[in-house]
Amino acid sequence: MKLPKQTVAQRFHIRFFGGLIILLVLLIASNNFLKLDFGALIQNFDQFLALFKEMMHPDWKSAPFVVQPMLETIQMALIGTTLGTLLAIPAAIIAARNVVTNKWITGFVRIIFNMIRTLPDLLLAALFVAIVGIGPYAGVLTLTIFSFGMITKLFYECIETIDNGPLEAILTTGGKRSAMVMFAILPQVSSRFISYILYTFEINVRASTVLGYLGAGGIGQQLQTSLSQFRYDQTAVIILAILIMVLAIDGLSNFARERLQ
Amino acid sequence: MTKPELKPVIDVQHVSKVYENGTNGLTDINLQIKPGEFVVIVGLSGAGKSTLMRSLNRLHQVTEGHVLIDGQSITEAKGRNLRRLRRDVAMIFQNFNLVKQSTVLRNVLAGRLGYYPTWQSSLGLFKEADKQRAYKALERVNLLDKVYQRVDQLSGGQQQRVAVARAFVQDPKIVLADEPTASLDPKTAHLVMNDLKSMNQELGKTVVANLHSVALAKEYGTRIIGLRAGRIVYDEQIQDVTDVDLADIYNDGSLVGEDQ
Ligand SMILES: Nc1ncnc2c1ncn2[C@@H]1O[C@H](COP(=O)(O)OP(=O)(O)O)[C@@H](O)[C@H]1O
Ligand SMILES: [Mg+2]
Numbered sequence: 001m002k003l004p005k006q007t008v009a010q011r012f013h014i015r016f017f018g019g020l021i022i023l024l025v026l027l028i029a030s031n032n033f034l035k036l037d038f039g040a041l042i043q044n045f046d047q048f049l050a051l052f053k054e055m056m057h058p059d060w061k062s063a064p065f066v067v068q069p070m071l072e073t074i075q076m077a078l079i080g081t082t083l084g085t086l087l088a089i090p091a092a093i094i095a096a097r098n099v100v101t102n103k104w105i106t107g108f109v110r111i112i113f114n115m116i117r118t119l120p121d122l123l124l125a126a127l128f129v130a131i132v133g134i135g136p137y138a139g140v141l142t143l144t145i146f147s148f149g150m151i152t153k154l155f156y157e158c159i160e161t162i163d164n165g166p167l168e169a170i171l172t173t174g175g176k177r178s179a180m181v182m183f184a185i186l187p188q189v190s191s192r193f194i195s196y197i198l199y200t201f202e203i204n205v206r207a208s209t210v211l212g213y214l215g216a217g218g219i220g221q222q223l224q225t226s227l228s229q230f231r232y233d234q235t236a237v238i239i240l241a242i243l244i245m246v247l248a249i250d251g252l253s254n255f256a257r258e259r260l261q
Numbered sequence: 262m263t264k265p266e267l268k269p270v271i272d273v274q275h276v277s278k279v280y281e282n283g284t285n286g287l288t289d290i291n292l293q294i295k296p297g298e299f300v301v302i303v304g305l306s307g308a309g310k311s312t313l314m315r316s317l318n319r320l321h322q323v324t325e326g327h328v329l330i331d332g333q334s335i336t337e338a339k340g341r342n343l344r345r346l347r348r349d350v351a352m353i354f355q356n357f358n359l360v361k362q363s364t365v366l367r368n369v370l371a372g373r374l375g376y377y378p379t380w381q382s383s384l385g386l387f388k389e390a391d392k393q394r395a396y397k398a399l400e401r402v403n404l405l406d407k408v409y410q411r412v413d414q415l416s417g418g419q420q421q422r423v424a425v426a427r428a429f430v431q432d433p434k435i436v437l438a439d440e441p442t443a444s445l446d447p448k449t450a451h452l453v454m455n456d457l458k459s460m461n462q463e464l465g466k467t468v469v470a471n472l473h474s475v476a477l478a479k480e481y482g483t484r485i486i487g488l489r490a491g492r493i494v495y496d497e498q499i500q501d502v503t504d505v506d507l508a509d510i511y512n513d514g515s516l517v518g519e520d521q
């Protein structure tokens with residue numbers, strides 16, 4: 001019996017052990033570099049307790065003023081997710097290797113999309129606040145780019161897992177590539193696409209609370225104001241409101257995603 | 262049955278195909294198929310049957326030679342021209358290649374996609390005449406009652422007959438079938454082969470089918486072509502085909518069987 005030769009890498013499981021060693025080295029190196037001082041964390045504990053005590057008396061009268069910025073946060077997430085998705089669908093189709101067979105094109109657009117995805121959302125927010133000024137507009141732009149990067153990757157990877165047989169079948173009817181997308185690709189991916197969009201929306205709601213902190217509108221901006229004015233009683237209300245909002249949206253979206261399967 | 266003066270509807274001239282990894286798929290194939298023929302291609306697996314078939318509608322790009330469909334080269338055609346030529350060549354696959362998440366009707370109507378701009382077909386704005394065509398095709402294959410069901414709710418045999426209906430509504434000159442019965446039980450296999458036969462005899466379509474089963478080949482083909490290692494090694498009208506010949510095609514000069 002003659003088995004095909006294994007490569008050296010296959011024989012010694014180079015990838016697995018190599019990965020493990022790199023991970024360990026990185027862990028040790030980053031710990032030495034940061035010199036994490038867990039002692040300080042414990043020493044400062046009483047400060048944390050003091051803050052916590054103040055927050056135990058929430059200023060309930062401020063609750064109505066939370067509603068408006070909270071809606072703004074949700075709107076920002078909603079618009080950002082929608083715009084990001086609309087841009088991501090054509091982008092993902094161009095990046096999918098089973099749709100566009102030219103490797104130069106898919107390779108090139110992937111590099112661009114990867115670069116967009118590596119931009120952290122906080123950096124984007126700081127950038128857009130500088131460009132368009134403080135307010136929800138900056139937040140929406142940030143979330144659009146952020147969602148675009150994330151959804152594009154999820155989408156093109158999803159498109160690459162579909163059954164390619166029907167795509168060929170459409171070509172043999174004399175249909176165009178666009179007809180192939182509409183008849184053979186979208187029906188195969190639509191339920192997973194919706195699930196990804198909901199998931200991105202969940203992340204965007206959470207992200208947009210933080211973005212507000214940088215002046216990009218929404219509830220985060222109010223959080224920042226209350227903290228800078230040492231109104232921890234109002235901070236407590238805002239944090240509670242954010243918690244409820246995030247839980248509610250996660251719950252709804254999880255429910256919807258489960259129904260999709 | 263085939264009149265010699267008819268021009269070939271498929272004309273394969275000196276076609277060779279070498280795959281990117283260096284495998285020889287086809288070597289210098291020359292083959293003329295006349296309108297109305299029911300050609301069955303037989304050969305061991307790996308002989309090049311699928312490669313040949315997929316060269317006919319240019320799902321594969323050949324390395325050398327030309328394929329003419331009704332006198333026009335499909336190997337050189339581009340864009341709109343290529344789509345026009347492909348519209349004349351329907352294909353039925355071993356794995357059906359239906360969109361399982363879509364309804365039977367939508368899959369059958371996909372056979373008309375070569376006749377519509379994409380915006381119109383995407384919105385489902387098919388002409389009434391084409392919808393009637395789809396219903397009629399489904400009636401032919403005895404599946405009209407499933408018209409609004411999702412394809413993944415059908416059995417394998419039913420799915421293949423939906424694929425046959427899709428080929429019907431495409432109204433092609435040629436129907437290619439690449440091992441259409443390989444994943445079906447014998448009874449369903451006959452149903453599907455009968456569908457192809459009626460397309461051939463009643464509607465006058467030229468049929469080219471790759472078949473694994475010698476019995477089906479003899480029952481349905483009007484002409485048998487044998488492939489071995491990418492070359493045509495046999496080509497006879499059905500009345501001249503003997504069992505010895507067929508056994509020969511499947512005997513690769515060695516004692517081991519098909520899966521070798
Ligand atoms: N995509 C491909 N890349 C490389 N070699 C291939 C590819 N498809 C088929 N082949 C090879 O070409 C030869 C003919 O294959 P195929 O046409 O599928 O045979 P058949 O349909 O008669 O079983 C085989 O040796 C097969 O391994
Ligand atoms: Mg094959």
